Amino acid sequence: MKFVIQRDQLMNSVQDVMKAISSRTTIPILSGIKIEVSYEGIKLTGSDSDISIESFIPVEENGVIYVEQIEPGSIVLQAKYFPEIVRKLPQKTVEMESDTNLQVTIRSGSAEFHLNGLDADEYPQLPQLHTENSFEIPSDLLKGLIKQTVFAVSTIETRPILTGVNMSIEDGSLSFVATDSHRLASRKIPLQSEESLPQISSVVVPGRSLNELNKIIEDSQDSIEISVTENQILFRTQHVFFLSRLLDGNYPETSRLIPEQSKTIVYSPTKELLQAIDRASLLAKESRNNVVRFQTKDGNQVEISSNSPEVGKVEEEITAKSIEGEELKISFSAKYMMDALKAIDSDQVKIEFTGAMRPFIIRPMDNDQILQLILPVRTY
């Protein structure tokens, strides 16, 4: 195996596949990066067996040469050392070469590393996905879907299915739903496609997989192809394959959690509300489990307050755009409310309450694609 490569290209691909590699793996060879060299280019692979990432560097793209002097072959290098070495190499090009004893030489300028490699034949084969269940969406839209929902997954393992995001396609719409049973975040978007869309009733993608995927994909309008089988999901961009296992089990039916009618509706500027809750939460952090009070007042005023006997209290009135329906006093987690408001990409929000003890809904004022639901806390 031998090749000469542009260091920046190699570094980008190494950083991508590193997202899948865990230092705590129980399978020793998975602590390494697999490097496969062909006349088409260099393929890097990282995996922790839940997530596998392949990143391909073509020999040439748009007339720019990335890889030269190719002798095909493959090797596995320890992920603990290889990325730092690449990052700190002195020159823009890197030569890598392996011998029959799995010794790898990395040369750049006058620096020369000799690393002990591992046999690439011992690296597990990634499953090949054969499925018709594929569709495409722009990567910036996928990033939006992830960011607006994944924060609401459960972080505790008592109900493992809730650590994932429920993805489904129905009637030409793609929806993401996440809940930790105290709050729920969902987003639905219409898919534009010239081909017929697959029906995906419900697959549950681990939250961690989506967080790592979000770090890798670019904020661009390039398409990402998503393919689903019974227990795997593959996200494919031009040069990156991101494969994740799916979570086993049935995702709870969440639609019945969402109240269909409301008693109080508050229309509020998003940023002012977010900042007032942020301030009120400063005193609530410890003694009150981060709970703030929200109370409607005359003249479209909303009072946000919090009280911590040892530290003090805080109160602030903000002016809502309008308040409809009954008066309301309610308490909720400042953190959940701030997460929800941050996920809403709109200047104004519509908040629908059905009384102090019922879940309430936050939506952008001008569309129904995003829905955030929060269970209140009993304090009054």
Place this chain on the structure above:
Amino acid sequence: MKFVIQRDQLMNSVQDVMKAISSRTTIPILSGIKIEVSYEGIKLTGSDSDISIESFIPVEENGVIYVEQIEPGSIVLQAKYFPEIVRKLPQKTVEMESDTNLQVTIRSGSAEFHLNGLDADEYPQLPQLHTENSFEIPSDLLKGLIKQTVFAVSTIETRPILTGVNMSIEDGSLSFVATDSHRLASRKIPLQSEESLPQISSVVVPGRSLNELNKIIEDSQDSIEISVTENQILFRTQHVFFLSRLLDGNYPETSRLIPEQSKTIVYSPTKELLQAIDRASLLAKESRNNVVRFQTKDGNQVEISSNSPEVGKVEEEITAKSIEGEELKISFSAKYMMDALKAIDSDQVKIEFTGAMRPFIIRPMDNDQILQLILPVRTY
């Protein structure tokens, strides 16, 4: 107590005094910030009894009004909450007011905080320094002295005196020396003064104090006044007093550690040497305790190398400007060498060796003010 203040001024002063406040203090009132209001301005104080910092906000400076509506008084507020509150206040001005029950109201825009204060009379009095032992230096020069020496203090408490930097003034020169007994960093500068300088034979300032001081003082040519008593040192800028206790005990005589003659002298470009050692250290981090080898070769070449049986090896040759004297093979801690090279603010360094088992000296090529000394490691 009452005043209206510019939030940015208040925030800066709060951040300064926070550097002295420890959340793990055994004296409860020292977990607070003392606020003293007079017709001259607002004085904030933070202390952990080792370090005390006072920051003063004048009523007016250069024609800009910082504080208005003053009613003198004082209070102590919990440092755990107050800084975040100030940082997140919605408006540029802040009104603070306390009542006879030690309740403090903070108003900014429509936000209103009520905090439980503590009695300022219970806050310990800072010692008043009465001393003639004062001198001034520009703050950027003081920052340089700190950065070039303080990293070499000991971080373990077996010899407490080595956790400080030894400061002395002799013959019109100020010198800082730090050593952890494996390496030594020192810098000496001539003091320019129209008045007669004090003689300070040796005071030992805790490394932590200098690190915190370095965060507070600006990189400017404004003067800092330094005053020393038997057990305290005071650094004074226009609006900040930084008071630290001194370490008890005798600092070891370090001048005799410094070899007076050398057998090999290497003149090398600083950055190339630093980067080559950084790369060589990548494989040395764990298995070899961060030790790299340094070997002179023909033609002004220096080989930097490292070898870790499990991982691999690395070698690199750099071209020295010149090599004088005997051939040399030596091993040393990559971390110590990198710390030393980073502290030297010069393109070229002069390294003087007295054999593989003796301490060696690194200096900027063009001046003798900075001296870094490292003890080698026995490997050959």
